[in-house]
Amino acid sequence: VFHRDVSAIADLNFDFIVVGGGTAGSVIANRLTENPNFQVLVIEAGPSNQNVLNSQVPFDAFSLGNTRFDWNFTSTPQSGLGGRIVPYTRGHILGGSSSINSMFYTRGSSDDYDRLARISGDSGWSWDNLQPYIRRNEKWTKPADQHDTDGQFDPAVHGFSGMTFVSLPGFPQEIDDRVIKTTHQLNHEFPFNRDMNSGTPLGLGWLQSTIGGGTRSSAATSYLSANATQRSNLHILLETRVTRILSTTRDQLSMRAVEVLSSSGTLTVANASKEVILSAGTIGTPTILLHSGVGNKEELEQLGITSILNLPDVGRNLTDQPVISVNWATTSQSPFDGLLTNTTLEAQELAVWQTNRTGPLVTVGINHVAWLRLPDNSPILNEFLDPSAGPNTPHIELAIGSGMASFFPGHFVGVGAATVTPLSSQSSDAPLPNSPDEFSTGGTVKLGSSDILAGPLIDPAMLSSKFDVQALREAIKSAKRFFAAPAWKDFVLGVVGPVANATTDQELEDFVRSTAFPSGHVVGTAAISAQGAPHGVVDPDLRLKHVSGVRIVDASVLPFVTCGHTQAPVYIIAERAADLIKNDWK
Numbered sequence: 344v345f346h347r348d349v350s351a352i353a354d355l356n357f358d359f360i361v362v363g364g365g366t367a368g369s370v371i372a373n374r375l376t377e378n379p380n381f382q383v384l385v386i387e388a389g390p391s392n393q394n395v396l397n398s399q400v401p402f403d404a405f406s407l408g409n410t411r412f413d414w415n416f417t418s419t420p421q422s423g424l425g426g427r428i429v430p431y432t433r434g435h436i437l438g439g440s441s442s443i444n445s446m447f448y449t450r451g452s453s454d455d456y457d458r459l460a461r462i463s464g465d466s467g468w469s470w471d472n473l474q475p476y477i478r479r480n481e482k483w484t485k486p487a488d489q490h491d492t493d494g495q496f497d498p499a500v501h502g503f504s505g506m507t508f509v510s511l512p513g514f515p516q517e518i519d520d521r522v523i524k525t526t527h528q529l530n531h532e533f534p535f536n537r538d539m540n541s542g543t544p545l546g547l548g549w550l551q552s553t554i555g556g557g558t559r560s561s562a563a564t565s566y567l568s569a570n571a572t573q574r575s576n577l578h579i580l581l582e583t584r585v586t587r588i589l590s591t592t593r594d595q596l597s598m599r600a601v602e603v604l605s606s607s608g609t610l611t612v613a614n615a616s617k618e619v620i621l622s623a624g625t626i627g628t629p630t631i632l633l634h635s636g637v638g639n640k641e642e643l644e645q646l647g648i649t650s651i652l653n654l655p656d657v658g659r660n661l662t663d664q665p666v667i668s669v670n671w672a673t674t675s676q677s678p679f680d681g682l683l684t685n686t687t688l689e690a691q692e693l694a695v696w697q698t699n700r701t702g703p704l705v706t707v708g709i710n711h712v713a714w715l716r717l718p719d720n721s722p723i724l725n726e727f728l729d730p731s732a733g734p735n736t737p738h739i740e741l742a743i744g745s746g747m748a749s750f751f752p753g754h755f756v757g758v759g760a761a762t763v764t765p766l767s768s769q770s771s772d773a774p775l776p777n778s779p780d781e782f783s784t785g786g787t788v789k790l791g792s793s794d795i796l797a798g799p800l801i802d803p804a805m806l807s808s809k810f811d812v813q814a815l816r817e818a819i820k821s822a823k824r825f826f827a828a829p830a831w832k833d834f835v836l837g838v839v840g841p842v843a844n845a846t847t848d849q850e851l852e853d854f855v856r857s858t859a860f861p862s863g864h865v866v867g868t869a870a871i872s873a874q875g876a877p878h879g880v881v882d883p884d885l886r887l888k889h890v891s892g893v894r895i896v897d898a899s900v901l902p903f904v905t906c907g908h909t910q911a912p913v914y915i916i917a918e919r920a921a922d923l924i925k926n927d928w929k
C-alpha cells in the first residue's frame with residue numbers, strides 16, 4: 344500500500360518501521376511482511392521508481408545522477424584530489440541506489456566474507472554460511488539476446504529462484520573476441536575466469552549484471568513488486584524524510600520512534616512496537632544517528648545537539664573505492680561507438696528497446712571485467728600491510744568497454760580502473776595496525792550544523808593513502824599492457840587524453856589525482872564489530888550498540904569495502920538480517 348502523506352498512517356500501528364526504501368530496506372520490507380502478523384511501514388525520502396524510464400533502460404544508468412532521483416550530495420574539498428569537490432551520487436528514489444546504479448553484480452571474494460566473520464566474531468557472516476542468502480537474492484536469467492552462454496558462467500554457483508534478476512551481457516561488443524583472445528595471449532596477467540562470482544574473482548571474465556529481460560532489476564522492481572506491495576501489512580510512505588530516531592521510554596536508550604518530515608514541511612512522530620530498522624544508506628544512516636544524538640558526544644555538543652549515546656564511530660571509517668578512466672583511440676567503424684553522445688542513434692535504439700527489450704541499450708556498455716592482484720613482490724606491498732582480505736582478493740579492477748560506453752564521440756576502447764581495497768589512511772603518520780582486519784580509513788560523514796535539513800559533510804579522504812594512488816598507477820600500467828597484446832594489433836591506436844604523455848610515476852600520479860572520482864561503493868560509517876567491542880556501531884546481529892529497538896541494515900555496516908561493487912553484498916547482508924529479525928520476534 345503506497346502513501347504520500349504522513350496523515351494517511353496516523354491511525355495505524357506498526358511493528359517495524361524501515362527507514363529508507365533502498366536496496367537493503369526493500370529486502371527487509373519484503374521479507375518481514377511475508378509474516379502476515381507483522382505490520383511494516385517503510386519511509387522513503389525519494390519518489391516512486393514507477394515509470395522512470397532512465398531507471399529501466401540499462402544504458403541510461405549514467406543519466407540518473409544530478410537529477411531529482413539523486414540526493415545530489417557533494418564531498419568536502421579533497422586534498423588527495425588537488426582540492427577538488429566531487430559529486431557524491433546516492434539514490435533518492437524507491438529502490439535507492441539499486442534504482443540508479445550501474446547494475447554490476449559482483450559478490451566480492453570468499454575472503455571478504457570470511458574476514459567479516461572474523462571481525463564480527465560471528466561465523467554466520469562467512470562465505471559458506473551466507474550461501475543460502477546469496478541464493479535467496481539471486482534469480483539468474485538468460486541475457487536479453489538469448490545467446491549461448493555456455494562457458495561464460497558457472498551455473499553451480501548461482502541462484503535461479505531468488506528475487507533480483509542477474510544475467511550476462513545481452514548485447515555483443517565488437518571487442519568481445521579480442522578481450523577473450525587477450526586472456527590467452529597474456530594468460531599470466533589476465534587469466535580467463537569463467538565466473539567472477541564463485542568466491543574467487545581473480546582473472547578476467549564476463550560481467551554479470553542485475554538486468555533481466557533487458558531491463559534493470561532493482562530492489563524496487565524485485566522486492567517491492569506488486570506481489571509485495573499488495574500485501575495489506577506493508578505500507579510505503581514516499582517522498583517523506585526521517586529526520587531523527589527518538590527515545591520512546593524514560594530509558595533514553597530505547598529508541599523505537601522516528602521523527603518524520605512530510606513533503607509539506609510538517610514534523611510528526613511514528614512509533615514501532617518492535618524495531619526501527621535504519622536502511623538509509625552509508626550517508627543517510629549516520630546522518631540520522633548524529634542528528635538523534637548518537638555519535639561522538641563532544642562533536643555533537645559543539646553543534647548544540649544533545650548527546651543520547653557517546654558512540655564515536657558513527658560516521659567514521661567511511662570507505663570508498665577511487666576510480667579513474669583511460670581511453671584508447673581505435674580504428675573501429677562500429678556505429679554504436681559514441682552512442683552516449685549520439686542522440687539520434689540513441690533515440691532509434693530506444694525505439695528498439697521499447698519494442699522488444701533488445702539492442703545496445705540492454706547493457707551499460709561494459710561486457711568484461713578484470714580483477715587483479717598486485718604482484719606479491721610489488722614494492723607497494725612491502726611498504727604497506729596488504730589491505731586485501733586474502734589471497735583470492737583483487738586490489739585492482741579494470742572494467743573494459745568498447746566505445747559504446749565512451750562519453751565522447753569517436754571510436755575508443757576504455758577501462759574504468761579502481762583501487763578496490765582502498766586504505767585512504769587517517770593520516771600519513773597513523774601507526775600501522777597489527778593486522779589488516781584492524782584497518783580503519785580516514786573517511787567521515789559529519790554534521791556541519793544541528794539544522795535537521797542541513798546536508799551532511801562527506802569526506803571520503805580520497806587518495807589520502809599512497810597505496811590507493813600507487814594501485815591506480817599500477818592499474819594504468821596493467822591496462823596499457825592489456826591493449827598492447829597482439830589481439831589489439833591494427834585496432835588500438837594509442838592512449839588519448841592527458842594520460843597519453845604521462846610516463847613517469849609522478850606524471851601518472853598527477854593524472855590520477857586530477858581525474859579520480861568516487862565509485863559509489865561507499866561503506867563503513869556504522870560498522871559491525873564484535874559483541875562487546877569498544878569500537879564499531881552495530882553488534883554482529885546488526886543491533887545498534889547499547890540501544891534497544893534499533894537495527895541498522897545497509898551498506899554502512901560493512902567495516903571494510905568488499906573487493907568489488909557493493910550492491911550484491913548489501914542484498915546478501917539484508918537477506919540474512921531479515922532472518923535474524925524474524926527469528927528474534929518469532
Ligand SMILES: Cc1cc2nc3c(=O)[nH]c(=O)nc-3n(C[C@H](O)[C@H](O)[C@H](O)COP(=O)(O)OP(=O)(O)OC[C@H]3O[C@@H](n4cnc5c(N)ncnc54)[C@H](O)[C@@H]3O)c2cc1C
Pocket residue numbers: 362363364365366367368386387388389408432433434435436437438439440441443444445446447448449583584585586622623624625627628631862863864865896897898899908909910911913
Ligand atoms: C552511481 C552509483 C553506481 C553504482 N554502481 C554499482 C554497480 O554497478 N554495482 C554494484 O554492485 N553497486 C553499485 N553501486 C553501489 C550500490 O548501489 C550501493 O552499495 C547499494 O545500493 C547501497 O544500498 P543501501 O541499502 O545501503 O543504500 P541505498 O540503496 O542508497 O538506500 C538508501 C535509501 O534510503 C533513503 N533515505 C536516505 N536517507 C533517508 C531519510 N532521512 N529518510 C527517508 N529515506 C532516506 C534513500 O533515498 C534511499 O532510497 C553504485 C552506487 C552508485 C551511487
